[in-house]
Structures are given as structure tokens and as C-alpha cells.
Amino acid sequence: MRLVQAELFKIRTTSLWWIMGIVLVPLYAASILINWLAANVSAGAADQNDQVRVSLEPINVATSLYTSGQYCGVLIVLLLSAIVVTSEFFHLTATTTFLVTPRRESVILAKFGASIIIGLVVWAFTTVFNLIFAPLILKNLGLGAQLGEPAVWRAIGLNALAYVLWAVLGVGAGVLIRSQIAATLVLAITYVIGTQAIGIVFILLSNNVAKWFDKLQVIVPTTASQLMVSGTDLPGNPPRWVGAAVLIAYAVVGGAVGTMITKSRDIS
Known part of the structure; x- marks a missing residue:
């Protein structure tokens, strides 16, 4: 626990954590506004397909709103978690850290914590x-708060799990990319632009090769984390548990690789 407290202290002594916090506020506001507008626009659209109709069921609208901010929130967590590792090299404290705590697995576990x-x-x-x-917002849409629905609280709980798993991924990424600036840029660009690019590729494959390619989008971490917090299974998409399984797999692999690299890599 003392090692975890030490890691949190290192983050608090840098300016990046509050910069990320300031960035999070407008991104969150934009997220919940977009979800509100999407519900309004979709509700008035004609000739909706099955997936859109199911997504507009009260429980799915509610779970979407109650998990607003996930897309931008997990990006902030991903970057801050990577910085937990890369800051050691940026501030030249890595050698001291591992001399004070020779058991490297203890250090990396503290960083995960x-x-x-x-x-x-x-x-x-x-x-x-x-x-x-x-x-x-739900009252404005005439749907009621939906807080009595177990699916809403399940989505909120699974949303917490998504944040935890993205934090683990961030530490693993920080181990692979030691440079703080490079890690921040690579992860942010990959998360935002890479996700969109991969999504376009899957759409093209689905439209031009085979429809089942559309279901493979769940292997993209951002898609997996969004799928796991949906209120019900959506037509044409894998079950919610598949999204959770994919994200857990990424986190386990990322965590294991990060730990092994930290134990074996020379620190100078």
C-alpha cells in the first residue's frame, strides 16, 4: 500500500494530472450533449433499422446516458496510467525507484494499483x-429516470470495470513506450484516429466482402468497452459479455507483458 501511495504522490507532484482533469470537463460535457442529441435525432428518424430501434428502447437510451463520458474518460485514464510509468524515465527517477525497491514486480504492481x-x-x-x-434528460425525452432498472446499475458497474481495464492497458503501454511525450502522442492518436480508421476498414469489409466482418469490430478495445455497457444485446452485435471478455483479455495480456518487460529490461 505504501508503494501505491508513493506512485500516487508522484502523479500529484506533476502538472499533467490537473491538465488532464481540465481537459476532461469539456470533453465530458460534449459527450453527454452528443448522447442527448443522438437520442432526439434518432427518435424522430423514419425507416429505422432493427439496431436503431432497439438502441432507442428506454433502457438502452438510459444506459447510454448513465455511462456518458466513457470514450473521453478512458482516454484520460489511458494517458495518465502510461504517465505513471513514463514519468520515471522523464524525471530520471527509474534507477532510484528500482534501487529502493529491488523487487520490480512490487513496483509494477504498485503502478497498476x-x-x-x-x-x-x-x-x-x-x-x-x-x-x-x-x-x-430522460425526463425531457419522456422516458423516466429508469433508475429502478437493474440493467442501468449493471451498466454503471461494468463501466467502472472498463475504466479499471483501460488503466491496466495504460501501464502496459507505458512500459513499451518509455518516452512520456511519445507515449502520450502515440496513445492519443491511436485511440482517436486509429479507432476511426479501423472502424472504416471493418465497414468496407462488411459491405464488400462479408457481413460477418461487422461483428469483428468487437476486437477493437473502444468498441468492446462500449458494447459491454449497453442495456440489452443489440441486433447485429455480439452479446455484451463478449465486449467484456475482449477488454479483459487485452488488459491481462498488457499487464503480463508489462510486468515481464519491467523485470527483464535494463534500467539506466
């Missing part, structure tokens, strides 16, 4: 505001 706490803090921030604003 600190990153998971960061992830849960960001999740709590977005969830508190979702519990304030989502009922107002």
Missing part, C-alpha cells in the same frame, strides 16, 4: 454527473 485508483476516480467523476444530468 495507482492507475486503477486513478481510473476509478475518473469513473466516479463522470458517474456522479451522469446521475445528476441523465434523469433530467
Whole structure:
């Protein structure tokens, strides 16, 4: 626990954590606004396909609103978790850290612990505001707060799991990319632009090769984390548990690889 506290202290002594916090606020506001507008626009659209009709069921609209901010929130967590590792090399404290704590697995586990706490803090921030604003939006849509539905609380809980898993992925990525600047740029660009590019590739494959390619989009981490918090299974998509399984697999592999590399890599 003392090692985890030490890792959190390192983050607090840098300016990046509050910069990320400032960035998160407008991104969250944009996220919940987009979800609100999407529900309004889709509700008025004609000739909706099955997937859109199911997504507009009250429970699915509710789970979408109560998990607003996930897309931008997990990006912030991913970057901060990577910085938990890369800051050691940026500030030239890696050697000292491993001399003070020779068991490297203890250090990396502490970094995982600190990153998971960061992830849960960001999740709590977005969830508190979702519990304030989502009922107002749902009332405006004439759907009711839906807080009595178990699926809503399940989605909120699985959303917390998504933040935790992205935190683990961030530490693994930080081990692979030591440079703090490079890690921040590579992860942000890959998350935002890479996700969109891969999505376009799957759409092209689905339209021109075979329809089942569309279901493979779940292997993209952002798609997996969004799928796992849906209220019901959506037509044409894999079950929600598949999204959770994919994200857990990424986190386990990323965590294991990160730990092994940290134990074997020379520190100078």
C-alpha cells in the first residue's frame, strides 16, 4: 500500500494530472450533449433499422446516458496510467525507484494499483454527473429516470470495470513506450484516429466482402468497452459479455507483458 501511495504522490507532484482533469470537463460535457442529441435525432428518424430501434428502447437510451463520458474518460485514464510509468524515465527517477525497491514486480504492481485508483476516480467523476444530468434528460425525452432498472446499475458497474481495464492497458503501454511525450502522442492518436480508421476498414469489409466482418469490430478495445455497457444485446452485435471478455483479455495480456518487460529490461 505504501508503494501505491508513493506512485500516487508522484502523479500529484506533476502538472499533467490537473491538465488532464481540465481537459476532461469539456470533453465530458460534449459527450453527454452528443448522447442527448443522438437520442432526439434518432427518435424522430423514419425507416429505422432493427439496431436503431432497439438502441432507442428506454433502457438502452438510459444506459447510454448513465455511462456518458466513457470514450473521453478512458482516454484520460489511458494517458495518465502510461504517465505513471513514463514519468520515471522523464524525471530520471527509474534507477532510484528500482534501487529502493529491488523487487520490480512490487513496483509494477504498485503502478497498476495507482492507475486503477486513478481510473476509478475518473469513473466516479463522470458517474456522479451522469446521475445528476441523465434523469433530467430522460425526463425531457419522456422516458423516466429508469433508475429502478437493474440493467442501468449493471451498466454503471461494468463501466467502472472498463475504466479499471483501460488503466491496466495504460501501464502496459507505458512500459513499451518509455518516452512520456511519445507515449502520450502515440496513445492519443491511436485511440482517436486509429479507432476511426479501423472502424472504416471493418465497414468496407462488411459491405464488400462479408457481413460477418461487422461483428469483428468487437476486437477493437473502444468498441468492446462500449458494447459491454449497453442495456440489452443489440441486433447485429455480439452479446455484451463478449465486449467484456475482449477488454479483459487485452488488459491481462498488457499487464503480463508489462510486468515481464519491467523485470527483464535494463534500467539506466
